[in-house]
Amino acid sequence: MKVDGRVERGEQTRRQILRRAVDIASVEGLEGLSIGRLATELHVSKSGVFAHFGSKEELQLKTVSAAAAIFSDLVVTPALALPDGGPRLTALMEGWLAYSEGRTFPGGCFFSTVQAEFDAREGRVRDLIADYDRRWTSLVSATAARIPGLTEDPDQLAFELVAYLELANVRSVLHADPAAYTRARAAVASRLALAVSA
């Protein structure tokens, strides 16, 4: 079982394309992402980029999945190593804030950008984005639900927590104001304290 050097090379350029694609899309959106620009910046031919995906929609879909993989590795996986309930939930919150604050993507959270861009549209790209959002929400909810002595609705708690994160991201990017993260951290901490003391 030998690896085909041609395929290997193809997959590598493909990874390079997608890594650049998520960066561009986090700033300009998935529509602002153009095949020509991608080709120019990577010093490859436009048709070469195109051939890797077959259509712009497919490029967008693969870009979303690539961003999700990065997000998952950086935020979800480390948190899953921690014990269920409180510690894991705290890790998810802080992991998300670090992921956004550290500008894993130059435009801040990739999904905040593309969610707002595609939420009112139709098609496979929107559906995929919605699906990733559902997974993230479910994860936060399910983790919150396993906090010992939690009396309130974990879905409601998860909604409020995620709201803090999302607003911190957009505020920090829009106003170049890192204080938004301070607010979000304070909000998360006091909200969690309230949820367990009640």
Place this chain on the structure above:
Amino acid sequence: MKVDGRVERGEQTRRQILRRAVDIASVEGLEGLSIGRLATELHVSKSGVFAHFGSKEELQLKTVSAAAAIFSDLVVTPALALPDGGPRLTALMEGWLAYSEGRTFPGGCFFSTVQAEFDAREGRVRDLIADYDRRWTSLVSATAARIPGLTEDPDQLAFELVAYLELANVRSVLHADPAAYTRARAAVASRLALAVSA
């Protein structure tokens, strides 16, 4: 002092253009908004639309201002008729939720869309959007600050309240799920109750 019928007619088509522009932009964003599409949908010439603004950037700026005026009339002005502090803040919250839920713009809140679209860019459009967001935030903060017996930081309270609103909007649009508004209303109510009882 007579009104010029030509100018009057011009301003009317201009209003029609902008009304359609905010609707399109709330779904497709300010970049997805194109002069050609605008002309086609309104059954006027492309050059006619262009002449009203002189450049695409100017069209975008005027579109943002037009959306702000609609938002202000619908959410801010009615709330300002109420007494300062609690009642006014509640009116702002409920007014915002009704504005979003009632789909004043087909894509949900206009500003949620364009904020995420332009937050990581540069230029006059982004600056204008950032300025409107600052005004909205300041209004909520200042109104919260005038609640009698408020012990906590009104900026922090405003941050959390606005976060609920924003998330409700994007969730309801992305998942076609009206329950997001129920969550936001519950969050706003309990958060306000907490702020005054503390």
Place this chain on the structure above:
DNA sequence: AAGTTGTACGAACGATCGTACAATTAGTTT
């Protein structure tokens, strides 16, 4: 060595983008 497969390329396609400018229409002023 010959044949096949996969990646990447260059050129060209029709469509649409924003923009420019001269011609036309409609309303106002003299």
Place this chain on the structure above:
DNA sequence: AAACTAATTGTACGATCGTTCGTACAACTT
């Protein structure tokens, strides 16, 4: 009625968009 002005139009432009095609070349199979 003539002169003027503002709104609107038609035509054209260069650039870029996504997409298609034939081709070149390296790598694998037989």
